Amino acid sequence: MGTVPAPAGRLQARSEAARLRSHLDGGSDTGATGLVLSGLGGVGKTHLAADYARTALTKGKIDVLVWVDATDRAAVLEAYAKAGEVLCGADRRERDRAAEMFLGRLEAAPGRPRCRWLVVLDDVADPGDLDRLWPPPHPHGRTLVTTRRRDAALIGAGRPRIDVGTFTHDEATAYLVAVLGDSGAPAEPARCAALARDLGCLPLALSQAAAYLVDAGQGIDDYRALLADRTRTLVDAAPDSLPDGQKAVAAAWSLSLERADRLRPVGLARPMLCVAGMLDPNGIPQKVLTSGPALEYLALTRARTQPDGAPDTHAPAGGFAAPTARDAALALRAAHRLSLLDHMPDDHVKTVRVHQLVQRTTRDSLPAEARGHLARVAADALMDAWPESELDTPFAQALRANTAVLSSVADGADLYTDGVHRVLYRAGRSLGESGQFVAAADHFRALHEKAVRHLGVDHPDTLAARNNLASWQGEAGDAAGAAEAFAALVSDRRRVQGPDHPDTLAARHNLAHCRGEAGDAAGAADAFAALVSDRRRVQGPDHPDTLAARHNLARWRGEAGHTARAAAALAELVQVQLRVQGADHPNTLAVRHSLARWRGELGNPVGAAEALATLRVDQLRVQGADHPNTLSVRHSLARWRGEAGDAAGAAEALTELLADQLRVQSLTHPNTLSVRHSLARWQGQAGDAAGAAEAFAALVSDRRRAQGPDHPDTLAARHNLAYWQGEAGDAAGAADAFAALVSDRRRVQGADHPDTALTHWEAQSWAARATGVGVPGVADRSRLRRWAATRPWRKKAARS
Structure with a gap:
C-alpha cells in the first residue's frame, strides 16, 4: 500500500544498503524492530529504502508493505487510514479511528496468524508528527524511517540510526560513467571523476548533471565551467525536466532550512549557514563561527519574517536579544539536527562540515552586495579566531584552509575593499611561520598580483604585499634575490610614502637583513647603523622599532667579526629594554638570548650556558614550554653546554628537545631540522x-x-x-x-x-x-x- 518510488537509474551498491539489510533481516536474532536512515536531502535515503522494500516483497520476506509519504502528521494519518481500510475493513472517512485500527492490526496477539510486515515512513520532517503513531514492536514487523532529522526522539529501542552520506568518489564516478554511457553521451572516466569531485559526490546532483549533459548535448568540461562560473547559480546547471520527479538541487534543502530556522534559538540557523557557506566545507573550527564578528552578523541578519514576508510569530514582541556564543553553538546544533551540516563539538579543529553544494545554494540565495558583506564577515571571524602564536598546528592549518576557500569563493573585490583584508596577510605569514617558505612566497606573489589589479601598484597594501613576498623569498633561500627586491621596494616607498615613513624604514630594515644573509655581514652592519640613526631621529630612541634595529646592528657587527662590540652593545640594550618594555617583554627576552650567544662567542661558554639557563626559566614562565622562543633558548643552552666541554650532555639535551619539537612541530619544520642538525653535530663531538x-x-x-x-x-x-x-x-x-x-x-x-x-x-x-x-x-x-x-x-x- 502506498506508492513505492520507481527504481533509481543505475542504483549503486552502497555500504549503507548492506548495513540496512543486515540489521532488518537479522532482526529476529538481534531484537531489531526498525531503522532510521538519516542524512542530507539528495543523498539517496528514499532510493535505499525503496530498493530494500521492493526486494523484500519480491523475495517473499514480507507479507505486507505499507509505504507512507510522512512529510507531515496529516499525511501519515491518511496513509494509515487507507491501510486500515484494506487490512481491517475500517471506514477510511473516520481517519483517526481507521489509523488506530491499522496500528492495532500490526500488534502481536495470541492466536493471530503470523504477518510479516514492513512500514516505511519516508521523509519524516518532524519527529513530533509521529507522536502515538509509531508502528508497535513486533517480532516479525519492521519500521524503516527516512528523514533529514537527527533528533533523539526518532531513535528507540531496537531502532537505531544510520547516517547516509554521499557516494564515495569511486561510486560517483562509476554512476556517471554508467548513466552517460547508457544515454550514448561521452563518458570518459577521468572527466567523470573530475565532475564527481565538483559535485561533492552528491547523488541528486550527479543525477541532474547527467540529465543536463544528455539534454543539452554538452561535454563535461563545459558543464564544469558552468558550475565554476560565479555569475551563474545551481539553477542554471539543472536540466529543464528533472528525472524521477526529483526536486532541483537548489530547492532540495529549502524545507530543512526553514525548519532549522524555527528551532531554538529561533532565526539563527539560516545566517549561521550563510557564514559557514563561505568557509572550508571539510572543516570549520567552532571558534570561528562563535567569534565576535560572526555573532554581530547573526544579530544583524536574524530572521524576523517568514520566507513569504509574513510577520514571524515566533519572534518575541520586544525583538531578539543579542546572540551569545552559546546561541551560535545551538544554531549549529539546529542545522545539524536537520542534516544541513555536521557538527562535532568534540573536534575543535574541524567542528563543522558542510556539503559544498549546500554552501553554494546558500551563497546563490544572497544578492551580490550581501555576499560581499558576508565575505568580509567571514574574514573578520577568521582573524578574530587566529592566535598570535600558533602553538596548535592543526588549528592553524584549518584557519589557513578556511582562508583559502574564502579567497576562492569571494568575488574579486570583496576582500580588497578599501585595502587588502588583513586575514590574507595573516594566512601568508602563518604559512611561512610553519616552515612553508616557498608556499608563503607563492601566496604573497598571488596576493600582490590581485592587489595591483584592485588597488594599483602604489597602494600601501600593494607595497606591503611586495614586502612580504621579498621576506619569504629570502627565507626560502634566495637572500640575494630578496635583497634586490627590497632595494627596489625601498626606492618605491621613498617615492610614494617618503623617506621617513615607518614602512620605508621597515623596508630598509629588511634590506639590511637580506644583505647580511646574502653574505655581506659588514654591509648589513653599516646599513643597520644608518637605520638606527634615522629611527632615533624619526621615531625616538625608545621606540620598539629603534630598539629592534639596535638589536640587529649588534648581531651583524658580531657576524662581521666584531664580537666584543656586539656583546657590549647588547649588554647596553638589555638595560634599555628593561626600562622601556619591561623584564617580561618578548623583545627583552630575545635581547638576553642574543647577549648570551655573543658572550659565548667571546670565549665564555660557561657564562653563556648559565645566562641561558636563567633565561629558560623566564621563558617558561612568560611564554610557556611549547613557545618557539622557549624551544630556541633550550637549543642555545644545549649548544653552549657542549661548547663548555659537555658534548654528551649537549646531545642528551638536544635529544629531549627534539622529542618536544616533533610534538609541537613537524619533522621537516625548519626549527626541527635545526635541532636535528645540532644533535648530529654534538653526537659527533661526543665521539x-x-x-x-x-x-x-x-x-x-x-x-x-x-x-x-x-x-x-x-x-x-x-x-x-x-x-x-x-x-x-x-x-x-x-x-x-x-x-x-x-x-x-x-x-x-x-x-x-x-x-x-x-x-x-x-x-x-x-x-x-x-x-x-x-x-x-x-x-x-x-x-x-x-x-x-x-x-x-x-x-x-x-x-x-
Whole structure:
C-alpha cells in the first residue's frame, strides 16, 4: 500500500544498503524492530529504502508493505487510514479511528496468524508528527524511517540510526560513467571523476548533471565551467525536466532550512549557514563561527519574517536579544539536527562540515552586495579566531584552509575593499611561520598580483604585499634575490610614502637583513647603523622599532667579526629594554638570548650556558614550554653546554628537545631540522663520528625535500655531512663531497660568499689529509668546529 518510488537509474551498491539489510533481516536474532536512515536531502535515503522494500516483497520476506509519504502528521494519518481500510475493513472517512485500527492490526496477539510486515515512513520532517503513531514492536514487523532529522526522539529501542552520506568518489564516478554511457553521451572516466569531485559526490546532483549533459548535448568540461562560473547559480546547471520527479538541487534543502530556522534559538540557523557557506566545507573550527564578528552578523541578519514576508510569530514582541556564543553553538546544533551540516563539538579543529553544494545554494540565495558583506564577515571571524602564536598546528592549518576557500569563493573585490583584508596577510605569514617558505612566497606573489589589479601598484597594501613576498623569498633561500627586491621596494616607498615613513624604514630594515644573509655581514652592519640613526631621529630612541634595529646592528657587527662590540652593545640594550618594555617583554627576552650567544662567542661558554639557563626559566614562565622562543633558548643552552666541554650532555639535551619539537612541530619544520642538525653535530663531538655522518645524511635528504637543494641550510647540512664523513675515516670521500659542494656554493651563493671560501678551504684540507700531504693543524680544525657550531642554526634577525 502506498506508492513505492520507481527504481533509481543505475542504483549503486552502497555500504549503507548492506548495513540496512543486515540489521532488518537479522532482526529476529538481534531484537531489531526498525531503522532510521538519516542524512542530507539528495543523498539517496528514499532510493535505499525503496530498493530494500521492493526486494523484500519480491523475495517473499514480507507479507505486507505499507509505504507512507510522512512529510507531515496529516499525511501519515491518511496513509494509515487507507491501510486500515484494506487490512481491517475500517471506514477510511473516520481517519483517526481507521489509523488506530491499522496500528492495532500490526500488534502481536495470541492466536493471530503470523504477518510479516514492513512500514516505511519516508521523509519524516518532524519527529513530533509521529507522536502515538509509531508502528508497535513486533517480532516479525519492521519500521524503516527516512528523514533529514537527527533528533533523539526518532531513535528507540531496537531502532537505531544510520547516517547516509554521499557516494564515495569511486561510486560517483562509476554512476556517471554508467548513466552517460547508457544515454550514448561521452563518458570518459577521468572527466567523470573530475565532475564527481565538483559535485561533492552528491547523488541528486550527479543525477541532474547527467540529465543536463544528455539534454543539452554538452561535454563535461563545459558543464564544469558552468558550475565554476560565479555569475551563474545551481539553477542554471539543472536540466529543464528533472528525472524521477526529483526536486532541483537548489530547492532540495529549502524545507530543512526553514525548519532549522524555527528551532531554538529561533532565526539563527539560516545566517549561521550563510557564514559557514563561505568557509572550508571539510572543516570549520567552532571558534570561528562563535567569534565576535560572526555573532554581530547573526544579530544583524536574524530572521524576523517568514520566507513569504509574513510577520514571524515566533519572534518575541520586544525583538531578539543579542546572540551569545552559546546561541551560535545551538544554531549549529539546529542545522545539524536537520542534516544541513555536521557538527562535532568534540573536534575543535574541524567542528563543522558542510556539503559544498549546500554552501553554494546558500551563497546563490544572497544578492551580490550581501555576499560581499558576508565575505568580509567571514574574514573578520577568521582573524578574530587566529592566535598570535600558533602553538596548535592543526588549528592553524584549518584557519589557513578556511582562508583559502574564502579567497576562492569571494568575488574579486570583496576582500580588497578599501585595502587588502588583513586575514590574507595573516594566512601568508602563518604559512611561512610553519616552515612553508616557498608556499608563503607563492601566496604573497598571488596576493600582490590581485592587489595591483584592485588597488594599483602604489597602494600601501600593494607595497606591503611586495614586502612580504621579498621576506619569504629570502627565507626560502634566495637572500640575494630578496635583497634586490627590497632595494627596489625601498626606492618605491621613498617615492610614494617618503623617506621617513615607518614602512620605508621597515623596508630598509629588511634590506639590511637580506644583505647580511646574502653574505655581506659588514654591509648589513653599516646599513643597520644608518637605520638606527634615522629611527632615533624619526621615531625616538625608545621606540620598539629603534630598539629592534639596535638589536640587529649588534648581531651583524658580531657576524662581521666584531664580537666584543656586539656583546657590549647588547649588554647596553638589555638595560634599555628593561626600562622601556619591561623584564617580561618578548623583545627583552630575545635581547638576553642574543647577549648570551655573543658572550659565548667571546670565549665564555660557561657564562653563556648559565645566562641561558636563567633565561629558560623566564621563558617558561612568560611564554610557556611549547613557545618557539622557549624551544630556541633550550637549543642555545644545549649548544653552549657542549661548547663548555659537555658534548654528551649537549646531545642528551638536544635529544629531549627534539622529542618536544616533533610534538609541537613537524619533522621537516625548519626549527626541527635545526635541532636535528645540532644533535648530529654534538653526537659527533661526543665521539660518534659515524653516527653523526649517518644523521647528517638523513638530514640532507629531508632538507632537500622540505627546503630545496639550493637552500643555504641544505648546503650547510651537506657541509657537515662531508666533515663527519671525513672524521669517520673517509677523508677521500670528504674531499670529493667538499669539492662538489664548492661548485654548488659558487653557483648559488657566489664565489665571494664567505661560505664558499670556507668550503673551498675545507676541500683542500681534506684532500691533503687523504694524501697525507699538508695535513691541517689543530688551529685549522678548531676553526672548522667553531664554524660548525654557529652556522647551521644561527638565529634570524628580527624583522619589521
